Amino acid sequence: MTAIHVWGIVSTRALRVHWTLQELGLTYGTTPIRTRTPEQTAPAYRAVNPLHKIPTMEIDGVRYTESGAIALELAARFRDRMDLWPEAERARVLEWCFYVAMELDATSLYVIRRHGDLSEIYGEAPVAVSGAREYWLKQAAKAESALADGRPWLLGETFSVADIMLGSCLGWAGRRDVAVPQVLRDYDARLHARPGRRRAEEANEGRMDTAAGGG
Ligand SMILES: N[C@@H](CCC(=O)N[C@@H](CS)C(=O)NCC(=O)O)C(=O)O
Incomplete structure (x- = not known):
């Protein structure tokens, strides 16, 4: 084993x-x-x-x-x-993973976290924080538009690592008081209903x- x-x-x-x-x-x-x-x-x-x-x-x-x-x-x-990583959607899942890690995590939410709640460690940077809040919303529009047709998961009917990556950031956004579009809130509720x-x-x-x- x-x-x-x-x-x-x-x-x-x-x-x-x-x-x-x-x-x-x-x-x-x-x-x-x-x-x-x-x-x-x-x-x-x-x-x-x-x-x-x-x-x-x-x-x-x-x-x-x-x-x-x-x-x-x-x-x-x-x-x-x-x-969780269908061969036929190999590159699409990678695309979602890099998008989440770079655009939603590193350049949006982590900037807000580091220079907001954790500013004692990482330093105050109010301009960077407000810029990151705007950038988050702009970037979140990509996921919002992918899910706007009512599909349950990013790939459609198939749940994948792409959903784990995006879902982790939605929970994080909720705790940072960051605006989350309704389509993504509904998706987040579906994610939370999963036993996994x-x-x-x-x-x-x-x-x-x-x-x-x-x-
Ligand atoms: N890109 C890394 C980031 C890891 C990361 O920054 N983890 C945070 C906790 S969520 C951490 O350990 N922070 C403490 C530090 O940076 O010293 C990943 O996705 O695994």
């Missing part, structure tokens, strides 16, 4: 990994490291991930960082359980024994 271990809880990026694992019905070990705690910067975790960011995943003795890459690797390895998402929230909040599976 494949040995999987995840470092990181209570984080949007860690949620992506827990969510993928939960959709796939896998059991795994978790080290419940949180951001901005002494455990995150301690030598023990620096030995796992020199940048001491979360999440990190180890699978069959090999470690990976970057939540999107981890989710895709899991999808590729375990597609016989559930196909509910289990992922439990795992990401440290309320689940992920090695045993189930909540």
Whole structure:
């Protein structure tokens, strides 16, 4: 059996990994490291991930960082359980993943977070924050328009890693008081109704024994 271990809880990026694992019905070990705690910067975790960011995943003795890459690797390895990265839509899923990681996460929500709530660490930058709020809405229009025809998921009837990536950012946006178009709110409600998402929230909040599976 494949040995999987995840470092990181209570984080949007860690949620992506827990969510993928939960959709796939896998059991795994978790080290419940949180951001901005002494455990995150301690030598023990620096030995796992020199940048001491979360999440990190180890699978069959090999470690990976970057939540999107981890989710895709899991999808590729375990597609016989559930196909979260359909071959026919390979590049489309990648397109959505890079869009989420770059446009919604790195240049919008993370800017708002770093220079808003976390400004004591990263510095005040009100112009950057208000610019990022506008940029978020402009970029979110791409996802809004893809879902405007009433399709349940980004690819249509097939739920994929693209939805895990986008869904993680919608939850994050909700907590940052960022405007979210109604089409994306409805989609977010569908995502929250998935048992895999509910289990992922439990795992990401440290309320689940992920090695045993189930909540
Ligand atoms: N691009 C990375 C970002 C990882 C990341 O920044 N994680 C945050 C928590 S959500 C973190 O560890 N922040 C603490 C720090 O930057 O020191 C990914 O998607 O995995």
